[in-house]
Amino acid sequence: MAVEATAPGKAILFGEHSVVYRGPAIVLAIDKRARVVAERTDDDKIFFDALDLGFSGFFDGETYYAVNGEPWRGRRLLAFMVAARKTMEHLDTESGLNITIRSDIPVAAGLGSSAAVSVATVAAVGGALDGDLSQEDICSLAYEGEKVVHGTPSGVDNNISTYGGVLRYERGRELERFELEGELxxxxxxxxxxxxxxxxxxxxxxxxxxxxxxxxxxxxxxxxxxxxxxxxxxxxxxxxxxxxxxxxxxxxxxxxxxxxxxxxxxxxxxxxxxxxxxxxxxxxxxxxxxxxxxxxxxxxxxxxxxxxxxxxxxxxxxxxxxxxxxx
The missing domain is CATH 3.30.70.890 (GHMP kinase, C-terminal domain)
Known part of the structure; x- marks a missing residue:
């Protein structure tokens, strides 16, 4: 059985760079989304089809084997492999997976593409393995994948992709989510x-x-x-x-x-x-x-x-x- 999950990208409206020192960043979820389809397989490999990005391949253990595209592109899939494995660990399940990634969020443009894919990967894998993941579970497991990309990320991107809406983020304070009147x-x-x-x-x-x-x-x-x-x-x-x-x-x-x-x-x-x-x-x-x-x-x-x-x-x-x- 295949399960599809989608998650939104983001845009920072106010507070870039200042948020590193103090004060809030105001972040919007946008209606550009990442789409991930996950399906359980009988082996222990995790196969990724990311052909709209120009490559596909699989992880056998920690080693990446390219099917299409250059082998070095596997580095771009490492975060999503980690997100998938952390989800299996959380569910105390081991399985092979076929994972298909498609996204209309521009890559490497500051719009939260990697976080949206990580969030959608966790949700799709959890569904394919019959897990009962809460939004909080999805957000924290996706954060493990984001660490691969950003080291010690703020957590804004995986939160905005998980919950949507408008977020106020400030270090040392709880995230605040808002819904605004009317459309922007x-x-x-x-x-x-x-x-x-x-x-x-x-x-x-x-x-x-x-x-x-x-x-x-x-x-x-x-x-x-x-x-x-x-x-x-x-x-x-x-x-x-x-x-x-x-x-x-x-x-x-x-x-x-x-x-x-x-x-x-x-x-x-x-x-x-x-x-x-x-x-x-x-x-x-x-x-x-x-x-x-x-x-x-x-x-x-x-x-x-x-x-x-x-x-x-x-x-x-x-x-x-x-x-x-x-x-």
């Missing part, structure tokens, strides 16, 4: 440039060491922007949300984490009618996000295309991970 429409622009979150966080850290008083003031301003941004979201005040997005982008640029293509896409989106626009995620490439209404969405998409970006129209997703049995 965004256009995400992908620069198609990969970047390293760790290198960008380290870059801000070195700037903090050189100019502690100045950078500390910027961090304080981002914290206030994030707190005000959550208030504006709760009020559904689109103009204020847009203003705060613009301010947040300027502060992130001051930290040196934007690049010219992100800036071009941000300003082109504002000039095409967006309420506000900013980079989302660590910067250095990846994506930007613009708040829009239905009337200007097409213009903003065209503006992003003209900047050689890849636009994606998204809504907030209040649906977290879900599963279903396939006939």
């Amino acid at each position: 429409l965004f256009v995400i622009g992908n620069t198609l440039r990969r970047r390293s979150t760790k290198k960008l966080v380290d870059r801000v850290g070195r700037l903090m060491e050189r100019e502690p008083e100045l950078v500390d003031g910027i961090i304080d301003s981002i914290v206030r922007t994030s707190e005000n941004g959550l208030e504006a979201l709760k009020e559904a005040n689109l103009n204020r949300i847009g203003d705060l997005m613009n301010v947040n982008h300027g502060l992130l640029s001051a930290l040196g984490v934007s690049i010219s293509r992100l800036d071009l896409m941000v300003h082109a989106s504002r000039g095409s009618g967006a309420y506000g626009a900013k980079l989302t995620g660590a910067g250095g490439g990846g994506c930007m996000i613009a708040l829009t209404d239905g009337e200007n969405t097409g213009r903003i998409q065209k503006a992003i295309y003209r900047c050689r970006g890849e636009p994606h129209v998204v809504n907030i997703s209040y649906e977290g991970v879900n599963t279903r049995r396939l006939d």
Whole structure:
């Protein structure tokens, strides 16, 4: 019996980089989803079909054997293998698995692709093995896979993919989840440039060491922007949300984490009618996000295309991970 699970990606609306030091990050689940189908097999191998990413292969123990694509691509599947094995350990079950991964979340763009696949993998494997996993179980088991990718991740990505909605994350405090009144429409622009979150966080850290008083003031301003941004979201005040997005982008640029293509896409989106626009995620490439209404969405998409970006129209997703049995 095969079980399908899907989980949403994410976008950070406020609080990038400042959240490393203090204050909240405001994170949205988006309606771009990862889809994983898992089926039990009679051997002890874990086979992955990720052909939309250009490769497939299987793990026999800890060793990866490529079927399609180069063997080194197995490193990209290691997190999901760990998530699958941790799920079997949790259920006190051993089995082989066929796992198929498909996703419409851009990869390595700061939109939570790996976490969404890890969450969906845990849910699909748990269902295929007749496990009764709670959302809390799914979230914590997916976190084990995320450790392979990010070392010691914050836990935001696996939480937002598990539960959906809007999250307020701050170190040392419990995650808070919100559902907003009305709908918010965004256009995400992908620069198609990969970047390293760790290198960008380290870059801000070195700037903090050189100019502690100045950078500390910027961090304080981002914290206030994030707190005000959550208030504006709760009020559904689109103009204020847009203003705060613009301010947040300027502060992130001051930290040196934007690049010219992100800036071009941000300003082109504002000039095409967006309420506000900013980079989302660590910067250095990846994506930007613009708040829009239905009337200007097409213009903003065209503006992003003209900047050689890849636009994606998204809504907030209040649906977290879900599963279903396939006939």
